[in-house]
Amino acid sequence: MFDAQVVLSPKNSPRGKLMSQYVCVRVPRMDNVDIGLFEYDRYNTLYFFILNADEHIYMRYGGRDANSQDTFLSLNSIELALSKGLELHKLYQEGKIARKERPKPVFPKEFAHLVKRTFAAGACVECHLIGDFVNVHREEDGTLDKTRHLYQSPDFRIIGLHFDVPKGLAVKDAQGAVKAAGLQAGDSITALNGDAVYTFGDLQFLYDKLPRTTETMKLTVERAGKPVELDVRLPHLWWKTDIRFRQMSIDPRTYFDSRALTAERKKELGLKADGFASEVSHVDAFAQMMKSHELKVGDVIVAVDGAESDPVADTAEFYIKLRKKAGDSVTLEVLRDGQRIKMPLQTYRMSFRK
């Protein structure tokens, strides 16, 4: 819907008048796209770039969450972006903006697994397949960092940052970590760690680049026409976001959900305070169909392959997703009816990787 509204903008509309000052191009297939230059979270169904003929990218526009592909898109904010893009282009032409170094070109044909699944099979090179198969190569060559490559595009709401989406980077509400740093509703974010941002897409792109061990970041905001610097202390697991919509094949399928036990419950059960002991809250029907495991709602998973704690994972389910490969078999230690029992669990890959 959003896509159609943008593409079919009448020339005489305010948005159309802005777009008429651009060369507009719509690329529906990724086959020959330089994915090194046009780097973005491939799980966005829709993504825009504003750049010039020298391939200097002025800004990105896009962003989604688990609820919808349109959560952070708005016709009003895309008009703001188009307008800002023209300003930046004028400054570039006047020599007032330095040309950025162009990233090394990378093309989908360089990824053997992607070629096998798409080019060789005569199938379309879909954006999310690029995202997934690049990760498959990372998994094979040992460079996969699941905290970054699986838990992509962290949700700003985890740090209490809520945007007034039609107004671009205007803050609608500030809670938690950003409130503690002094962010206020009505502020407008202009930079992250000193790098200018013009859109939600820009900000999310830079935020996603932060190493997951990052503890603080600097936000610059415009408040009453003046710049204000804020130091944000990031909470534990600030990057852990809902990845269910991603359907990545590097994500081991476990067919259950669990929630961390409270400190009191751990003490009551005589479990380690810093352990990832967690209670099964949901068992997917696929667990039985795939003969994955025999967990029941209410079971408490205490250990996975003998491990009871992890510096990052706070539940057994999260531990398996982070530390195991899709297709691995593991042994769970489970508390059920007061007994500690061992139970096998077989993880699976997404079906399209089989």
Next chain:
Amino acid sequence: MRLHFLPMVCVLATTVLAGGLAAQDEGIDWLTSYEEARTLAKTTGKPIFLEFRCEA
């Protein structure tokens, strides 16, 4: 005499109205090739508005 010009006035009015509506409804020209867009951007001096839309 006045009636004599009526058909011509109607044709002119229809043409102007239709032309006006067409202009109003006219959409943006979208290219589908990034390289063509880049070439056009070079010759016109315009920036590029690029959309990636996964249609699969």
